Amino acid sequence: MQKNKLKSAANFTPLRFGLLCVAILCCMGLLLVRVGWLQIVSPDNLVKQEDMRSLREEPIDVQRGMISDREGRPLAVSVPVSAVWVDPQTTLEKGGVGYGPRWQAMAQALHLNLSELAHRVEAHPHARFLYLARQINPEQAEWIDKLHLPGINLRDESRRFYPAGHVAANLLGFTNIDNQGIEGVEKSFNAQLTGQPGRRLVRKDRHGNVIENITEVPAVPAHNLQLSIDERLQTVTEDALDNAVRWNKADSGAAVLIKIDTGEILSMASYPDFNPNNRDDAKLDDFRNRAISDTFEPGSTVKPLVLMTALQQGIVQPDSVVDTHPFVLDGHRIRDVGYYPELSLTGILQKSSDTGVSHLSLAMPIQHLIDTYKAFGFGDSTGLGLTGESAGLMPQRRYWGQLDRATFAFGYGLMVTPLQLAHVYATIGSYGIERPLSITRIDPPVMGTRVMPERIVHEVEHMMESVALPGGGGTKAAVRDYRVAVKTGTAKKIGPDGKYIDKYVAYTAGVAPASNPKFRAGGRDERSQQRFVLRRGGFGAGIQPDYGGCAAPGERYARWDAAGGGKSYRDASRRSPVACAVTVAWRGE
Incomplete structure (x- = not known):
């Protein structure tokens, strides 16, 4: 036993024990130093690591x-x-x-x-x-x-x-x-x-x-x-446009209705349309707002502006009679659908005489007519603020030939949008005061800029009433018991190469009631049939929604009555003048 005790004592060495203690103390010291470093000297890194794991924005x-x-x-x-x-x-x-x-x-x-x-x-x-x-x-x-x-x-x-x-x-x-x-x-x-x-x-x-x-x-x-639009008016406008496009076997169309005294857009319709809640079956072309993006030559709808310019320049008087015989310019024959040796200014609008407005245009400097077109709203964006709006096209020429001047008077050589056409007729409806358009609701009064003397615009607007009367080209736009001032128009469509093709664009524009215009609208339809006849407003006026009357102060509509090709709003107690829609529709093969 004594021997074993001696052996155990021999195995224990103070050096080893000391080294072990030193090692332990060193490790503890290093840990303490590290902890101190992290906690006192450099704690930001730990905080950063913690934030990376727990903070979320x-x-x-x-x-x-x-x-x-x-x-x-x-x-x-x-x-x-x-x-x-x-x-x-x-x-x-x-x-x-x-x-x-x-x-x-x-x-x-x-x-x-x-x-x-x-x-x-x-x-x-x-x-x-x-x-x-x-x-x-x-x-x-x-x-x-x-x-x-x-x-x-x-x-x-x-x-x-x-x-x-x-x-x-x-x-x-x-x-x-x-x-x-x-x-x-x-x-x-x-x-x-x-x-x-x-x-x-x-x-x-x-x-x-x-x-x-x-x-x-x-x-x-x-x-x-x-917005300034009225959902009920919008629905009626779309229904009328849809019926007109389908009845005429057309492909597409557009319609605009403007409140004349404020410039507010009351309805703006396009055909074809789509359901924004389910666009799976819609085509890209269905999304277009044709009322602001598509352009066309306005055709005969500019003829009231030609008469206003001629009256303003003193070339004719309200009771003047104009020679409307067919004639030739630069090898091209200018003629009307019917034969009329001479017509009054009212007759020129009623019969939509190309020869009559051509004579008036040739009798004045072309710049006067250009200035009138621009003043009423052609050739520039309406400033409505909608993405994709086209400014149309106003020709910039150093030289105008006789034929160019003549055709310019019946709507060829410039491009406009349905919205611009509606804007022009809203200016006519306000007797020559051009007001900025608005897609958001605004309260009257809205100040505007006078672009034509009131007397002249009033006279021409009165002449425009004949278009919807028997013998005129827009009889289907007539509204029973209401005076309407309208103008129909057509033009050939321009193809991708800039040349005319055998497709047509037809449209109607007007104000109602003519005695106290409150609204204006316009319509257009593009046709491919060469047999399409422009007489009697068969297409353009056919898509004219008929709005009879409503309670003017708050524009609260008492009931909805079917009338003609569209609808009318009437208040049983008060038949105040309300609206006349101008629709625009087009058609192609």
Whole structure:
């Protein structure tokens, strides 16, 4: 036993023990130094690492503003929906997309194949955010949330909904999946309708729950937008345009109705249209707002402007008679559809005499006629503020031949839009006061610029009433018990090469009631049939909606009565003058 004690004492050496203690103390010292360094000298790195793992910046969405008509009826609203997104890194860390019933149920709810869902997640192993579905209904989102799948999250968002469906669709346009306007009013007024999203900095635990709100930048609310259009007038205008285009076997059309005393657009229709709530079957061409984007030669609708210019320059008097025999200019025969040796100024408009306005145009410097066209609104954008509006085309020539001057007087050689044509006739309806147009509601009075003496415009407008009377070219535009001043017109369509082709554009423009004009509208139709006859306004006037009367102060309509090719508004107690629509439609093969 003594021997074993001696052996144990021999195995214990103070040096080894000392070295071990020193090593332990050194390690502890290094740890203390490191802790001190991290806690006292350089704590920022730890804080940064912590923030990277727990801090998240979340957007504060702002709901897109509502679009309503002039009476407050909703035309475009935002409805709550949800988006499904996945954190691929979290999902893969917890076993990935499995083939259990919960994963299969979610894939089925999102209309995805389970293998496709797994591939989308596995293709982004280091991503922390990936959309799986957008704009699903709240009930579907709630059901997915109850599945409690790893890495699957929901996010609130909104989707645009158009309560009236196809009504005013070409004017309103639509938004993309991110609620940004990409067509029509939605695009033109996108900044006003979207507001400014806010941001919120939060701290989350490892389960994704918010445990602390750090900072918040509040969202700037979006503004609602009240348009000048009236949904009921818009519906009637679209119905009349639809019937006219179909009846004439046309391809497309456009219509505009303007409130004369304010310049407000009361309706703006296009054909074909589409349903913005379901655009799957719509063609790209269906989205066009033809009233502002498509151009055509205005044809005979400019003849009232020619008469006004001639009266202003003293070339003729209201009771003058003009020689309307056919004649030849530069090898081209200028003639009318019927044979009229001479016509009064009223007769020139009633019979739509090309020879009559040609003589008037040749008797004056061409610049005077150009100035009148421009003053009334041709050759420049209306300033309505809608994306895609065309300014039309006003010819810029150093030399005008005799034939050019003659044809310019019956609407050839310049290009206009349906909106510009409506604007011109609104100026006629206001007896020569040009007012800026507005697509948003405004209150009168609206100041304008006088571009033609009132006496002259009043005289010519009175002459225009003969067009809708028996013997005129726009008898189908007549409204029983109301005075209307209209003008029909046609022109050949211009092909891609700049040459005329065997397709026609027909249109009607006017103001009503002529005794106290309140509204103006216009219509056009493009035809391909060579046998198309312009006499008696068979097409252009046929698409003229007939608006009889309404309660003028608040424009509240008592009832809707079918009348002629369109509709009329009448108040049983007060038949105040209300509107005359000018529709524009076209047709091609």
